[in-house]
Amino acid sequence: MSKGANTPVPTAALRVELGWRSGPGVPDADASALLLLGGKVRSDADFVFYNQPSHSSGAVRHEGKRDAGGRVTDGLLVDLARVEPAVDTVIVAASSDGGSFGQVPGLYIEVRDAAAGTVVARFDNPGATVETAFVLGEFYRRQGAWKFRAVGQGYGTGLEGLATDYGITVDEPQAPAAPQAPPAPQAAARPAFPPAAPPAAPPRPAAAPAAPPAAPPVSLSKVTLTKAAPSVSLTKQGGTSGALRVNLNWEVRKQFSGWGRKLGRSVAMHNDLDLDLCCLYELTDGSKGVVQALGNAFGALHQPPFIHLDGDDRTGAVSAGENLTVNLDHLRSFRRILVFVTIYEGARSFADLHATVTLQPQHGAPVDFSLDECTVPSTVCALALITNTGDDLVVQREARYLVPDRGVSPQRTVDRAYGWGMNWTPGRK
Template sequence: MSLTKGSNTPVPSTALRVELGWRPGPGVPDADASALLLTGGKVSSDADFVFYNQPVHPSGTVRHEGKHDLGGRVTDTLLVDLARVGPAVERVVLAASADGGTFGQVPDLYIEVRDADRDTVVARFDSPGATVESAFVLGEFYRRQGAWKFRAVGQGYSSGLEGLATDFGITVDESQQHTAPPAAPSAPVTAAPPTTPGSAPVTAPPPAGPPVPLPPPVALPVTVPPPTAPPPPAPPAAPVRLTKVTLTKAAPSVSLAKQGGTSGAMRVNLNWQVRKQFSGWGGKRGRAVALHADLDLDLCALYELADGRKGVVQALGNAFGALHRPPYIHLDGDDRTGASADGENLTINLDHTQDFRRVLVFVTIYEGARSFADLHATVTLRPQHGAPIDFSLDECTVPSTVCALALITNTGGELVVRREARYLVPERGVSPQRTVDRAYGWGMNWTPGRK
């Protein structure tokens, strides 16, 4: 059902896929989908803001699934399970923000709500022409008489994602602003011992008559509690970071340290989608032949440590690595579809930055195809602290079975990430691993392996 601004329609209380879409092109900024769970018009906590830096709500009811390039259209998707949304939540606001421009530069912007189980369209709102807005509330789910409805909103913000987030009660990291000067130190104070009423010495006048014998004094124990300081206030929750870094051919490198990524775990994610299923290159002159196949990609990493040790982390041969001992890199699992929000993941322990000399993250085709042709993939490096780093792979035009994704090098004690996005074509009889090894001079010996 196509809606106009301000109109609404009932939606099923099931899992819904919310798709933000637009038409890409030269000079068109990237756009990002987000959701806010509201109670009384505001979030209950910063965790109620789901977006690229907080992709999953603690309850699991809202999830940011990420982007896909569908050829002539780019989508960013949220999954919302209304049946599991807490009873205190009155609205789920669905928003979009433009990265590096305004929505006046984004053509054919729309939001579409689909039943995730049946893959049918429940509602769609094509946003009217925008100008200087850099953030939009495109729609919202809201409760009405015990049922959920979707409303087309179309409210713009010229203050971007930050203005939209703060308007709904999100505490945004203001690290870009000037730090307030420290308070002037107070004069030193010397605490005097506590006194009680009547503790000052008193001189009694002499008795008027003969002295009256007094009973001997009795010592009574008196316990004076020590002065107690008020309990320290609870530390404030960390503010939400809105920044992210997108690597391009023109700006391919970034220092993790300069983005705040100096410790903790860094997750490296590969997510992909295949527009057409290809079994490989065939026919005359290498023409691509479209055949049905299940494409299985493997995310891998070559590593070289500071002490000279070298190796590979990959599913092949069950070389999954380790996070808290060398090589401080761990492969989380083996996703055979790439269609989920998880995709394939490596985790790198940034607490051991000084133990790394270089790490090359690459992907191979294990089965289902002999080329990356028509594959649409996004790589995201998400440090535990600091801004996420992402980039997309270019279209593959050669019969490649291995692609170098990112090279991470220790430069002056800092890890620098460089976008490679380099498709390699193995020679006949040469494995993809050996091919990427030769291209980057790792110098390892290889033997056949299985998973």
């Protein structure tokens, strides 16, 4: 499509993919969406992006990044059948992090039918130069049907400027007010006559009912862990209380790669792919254990170990996926937590799987990272190590693929690698 062109799209679930080529000096980019009525959002809840990954209607969902051989994509799922009647436009936007879009090669947006996988629209590089945010396209209603238009409108003020333009209230750090000098003291004048009695105070009117508290502004802050910057302090981010949610989502790559390709055979992939998000924990009282679906060891949020796995998912979607929740209101009870993932069934290794991990504190910026491409026959990957030093709560990106010895379980393999020292027995789910 060329800029300004439009095309009909099916009123169905569509996968919108923002893509580009990675490389040295290439900024990161993030996809987002805004649901509009008359050119503006109805509230901040109509903004879907990395810190607010799904709309309450279920019509739009941020699916996260994928990195396959230097081609990076960030995806949105837009289900037009679920868009509320009051919404007339769904804007699809992109923002850059660490540079301008002129430094992002091979930029495109592609719309696919989520069920059939067919391409229904594609808009390549909108002529970016110094822009740090773009409205790439929009879905809009026309005579009871939906169309997609290639827009290509750039902003030099990043995601903040774009969001504000559509009515989003953005959380901005406020500069402290300059202190005011106290007034100079003045000598009290002596009255020539006795002071008159003060007039009677008028009756106080009844207090008006308190207005409901305003919704907090949207925070655009985020933390991405990389090999160069693999750790972050949650204490410095303000994320040391409330619930910390750890989400794992994944996809199966269609091409074969990694160790399977090197050995001249494809890695077995099945529709019943089942990855399990797990964690080893060690508490300050010396107790140790595991939270996982295997053996129904789902943990507990309000009693030890203060960690809970919400279920056993097989879709890998961001809105579902596998989720661990850590109750940071009991921070003093934790010594260390190792989050890891195992392949329960459906694949022989991580070689053709791609996973993204997001740690979302209730307070503070989300922390996310992608796993590197797997080149060994691994069925278990250590994701992140959370350590309480007493003065600090630190998240360390591990992204470490492990290869179990013959007859050794993935859980025991992780235990040995990190010196947990637990006794293991066979389990099932």
